[in-house]
Amino acid sequence: MAAAAARRGSAAQKSASLLSIGQVLSKLSAEFPALTSSKLRFLEVQGIVTPERTASGYRKFASTDVGRLRLALTLQRDHYLPLSVIREYLDDVDAGREPELPQAPQSIHPTGRAYSRADLLAAAEAPAQLLNDAFSLGLIAPAETYDSQHVALLRALVALERHGIDPRHIRSLKQGAEREVTLIETSLTHVLRRGDARSRARAHEIAPRLADRLEEVRGIFVQQALTKMLPD
Known part of the structure; x- marks a missing residue:
């Protein structure tokens, strides 16, 4: 008592x-x-x-x-x-x-440490089967080495799986991201068409900003939907 x-x-x-x-x-x-x-x-x-x-x-x-x-x-x-x-x-x-x-970030291209498959699994604290599932579903492409973005993605998959969201549920997110990149590419057509170094540098500068704005809009839409589902 x-x-x-x-x-x-x-x-x-x-x-x-x-x-x-x-x-x-x-x-x-x-x-x-x-x-x-x-x-x-x-x-x-x-x-x-x-x-x-x-x-x-x-x-x-x-x-x-x-x-x-x-x-x-x-x-x-x-x-x-x-x-x-x-x-x-x-x-x-x-x-x-x-x-x-x-x-x-200074560029849309990732740089930094290269991770082997074993290093990737260790850094993300992920089971091998989860990585295999990510391979088979096209979420991560098999390669000799991986970068910090792969580590972050695999960590996220680990966290989501703990809540019953497995990699097959994430495929639509990847497809949505690819559609967003197409949207960004379309918006930069007039810059990319020029082909000179200055224009390429300008595209590298603008593209991440557009990606951040799209991420912000998506987050707001998710928040609005959550607000309807959950009380404050």
């Missing part, structure tokens, strides 16, 4: 330390005046934070969530990093790793 009372007391203490969206905004708005409840929900959709939910479905943020938000918003504001890069950096920090501070 005493143990049960202690557990109830501990749960009540934890609940009291959790923050609502409004309280999180109060803590962060001085540093980030443009932060809104909609932006917080968008960051949740992008995997920056995963607040707890009350029995009534209300979001409750822990102090660690506030810390992740503060760091993510700082990296976005001061280093112009896309959320996908910020999320990978935060996940590395949470996992006890000591990643280098990421730099803003």
